[in-house]
Amino acid sequence: MTTHASSAERTTSLLEDAAALAPDVTHLRHRLHREPEIGLELPRTQEKVLEWLDGLGLEVSTGRDTTSVTAVLRGGAGEDRTGRVPSVLLRGDMDALPVTERTGLEYASVIDGAMHACGHDLHTAMLAGAATLLSARRDQLPGDVVFMFQPGEEGYDGASVMIDEGVLDAPGRRVDAAYGQHVMAGLAAGGQVLGRPGTTMSSSAALFVDVIGRGGHGSAPHLAADPVPAAAEIIGAIQAFVTRRFDVFDPVVVTVGVLRAGTKRNIIPDTAHLEATVRAFSHRSKEVLARELPSLVRSVAAAHGLDAAVEYKEEYPLTVNNPLEFDRAARSARELLGDSRFEAMPVPLSGSEDFSRVLHEVPGAFVYLSAVPEGVDPATVAFNHSPRAVFDDKVLATGTALYARLAMDRLEVGA
Numbered sequence: 001m002t003t004h005a006s007s008a009e010r011t012t013s014l015l016e017d018a019a020a021l022a023p024d025v026t027h028l029r030h031r032l033h034r035e036p037e038i039g040l041e042l043p044r045t046q047e048k049v050l051e052w053l054d055g056l057g058l059e060v061s062t063g064r065d066t067t068s069v070t071a072v073l074r075g076g077a078g079e080d081r082t083g084r085v086p087s088v089l090l091r092g093d094m095d096a097l098p099v100t101e102r103t104g105l106e107y108a109s110v111i112d113g114a115m116h117a118c119g120h121d122l123h124t125a126m127l128a129g130a131a132t133l134l135s136a137r138r139d140q141l142p143g144d145v146v147f148m149f150q151p152g153e154e155g156y157d158g159a160s161v162m163i164d165e166g167v168l169d170a171p172g173r174r175v176d177a178a179y180g181q182h183v184m185a186g187l188a189a190g191g192q193v194l195g196r197p198g199t200t201m202s203s204s205a206a207l208f209v210d211v212i213g214r215g216g217h218g219s220a221p222h223l224a225a226d227p228v229p230a231a232a233e234i235i236g237a238i239q240a241f242v243t244r245r246f247d248v249f250d251p252v253v254v255t256v257g258v259l260r261a262g263t264k265r266n267i268i269p270d271t272a273h274l275e276a277t278v279r280a281f282s283h284r285s286k287e288v289l290a291r292e293l294p295s296l297v298r299s300v301a302a303a304h305g306l307d308a309a310v311e312y313k314e315e316y317p318l319t320v321n322n323p324l325e326f327d328r329a330a331r332s333a334r335e336l337l338g339d340s341r342f343e344a345m346p347v348p349l350s351g352s353e354d355f356s357r358v359l360h361e362v363p364g365a366f367v368y369l370s371a372v373p374e375g376v377d378p379a380t381v382a383f384n385h386s387p388r389a390v391f392d393d394k395v396l397a398t399g400t401a402l403y404a405r406l407a408m409d410r411l412e413v414g415a
């Protein structure tokens with residue numbers, strides 16, 4: 001017979017151990033932060049992770065096509081009531097952004113044009129810390145834990161690469177649940193954990209348009225076919241489409257971030273180019289956008305007697321928390337940190353995440369950890385992706401303990 005420590009005992013020892021480990025986790029985070037890497041190839045980051053995991057007694061493997069790291073911890077407490085050994089996946093992404101850091105921090109990036117501006121250095125360090133905490137408790141763990149150290153979250157779909165390589169079946173069978181967390185440079189007071197059941201982040205898609213006209217002299221537009229007014233009308237029509245075609249309680253976002261045409265004021269260009277990012281919070285709206293946005297663009301161009309070459313590319317799906325797994329994660333966070341440290345979010349965030357790929361395959365939850373430094377207003381501070389975004393080291397112990405606690409509580413539930 002096994003006796004399990006009470007929830008209160010487990011909480012105290014976990015928080016104490018995470019606090020004791022915090023200097024090492026912080027040191028790792030600073031080393032990662034100084035040397036950020038972008039995309040799917042993160043050799044120096046991978047090296048630091050492997051160095052940390054060495055000696056913890058995990059089954060470690062590295063990606064075939066990327067610099068991912070998958071580590072499996074085998075619990076010693078055996079199978080659950082049904083005779084199966086449960087398993088849970090914890091994910092931390094590791095990549096940085098093409099941003100030149102302007103925080104002035106002592107441990108700021110030394111790589112020109114690269115910065116951990118989305119806080120993935122904290123995710124990596126906290127997940128590594130959780131591997132240490134959990135491996136010290138392996139004898140009491142009633143199941144296996146998969147640590148998913150993922151490259152290429154920022155637009156490279158690294159999660160898909162790791163899923164293709166079998167991360168969800170790393171224990172030798174499909175994991176029963178998956179959890180992830182994301183630090184936030186704004187959003188709430190530092191140390192708060194936030195989340196919601198169901199849709200928690202938007203889907204994303206990309207729209208590329210070339211309005212094809214016929215260039216000519218700026219003084220004689222009647223002899224040319226000017227793509228510029230058509231491009232301007234397309235942008236206006238998109239905004240009207242957003243406000244008129246969608247339920248105000250199921251909104252969408254379309255932002256035209258690129259608009260390019262012409263070389264000189266007296267030359268009518270052949271083409272005008274624009275690009276937009278497209279976000280939705282429901283499958284229904286996502287489908288309406290994919291179906292109607294390209295035809296809207298073509299129709300406006302046609303009204304000017306012009307063609308438009310349109311490409312519509314789906315990027316990340318909606319990030320959807322399984323309601324049951326979300327409740328479990330919320331309970332774990334409340335028990336670990338106290339009720340006041342967990343906040344239910346009324347609405348999703350309008351960012352997108354490739355952890356959505358994992359949640360599409362396995363029930364799980366994605367929560368947010370505010371890393372706003374003390375005394376800073378979360379409403380006005382520089383947000384994730386800003387060259388001035390600052391993530392407070394103080395949350396590292398919290399995030400490390402939270403990762404570990406999510407796994408421990410989920411394994412107790414069974415397969």
Ligand SMILES: [Zn+2]
Nearest residue numbers: 118154384385
């Ligand atoms: Zn990001």
Ligand SMILES: [Zn+2]
Nearest residue numbers: 118120153182
């Ligand atoms: Zn991120």
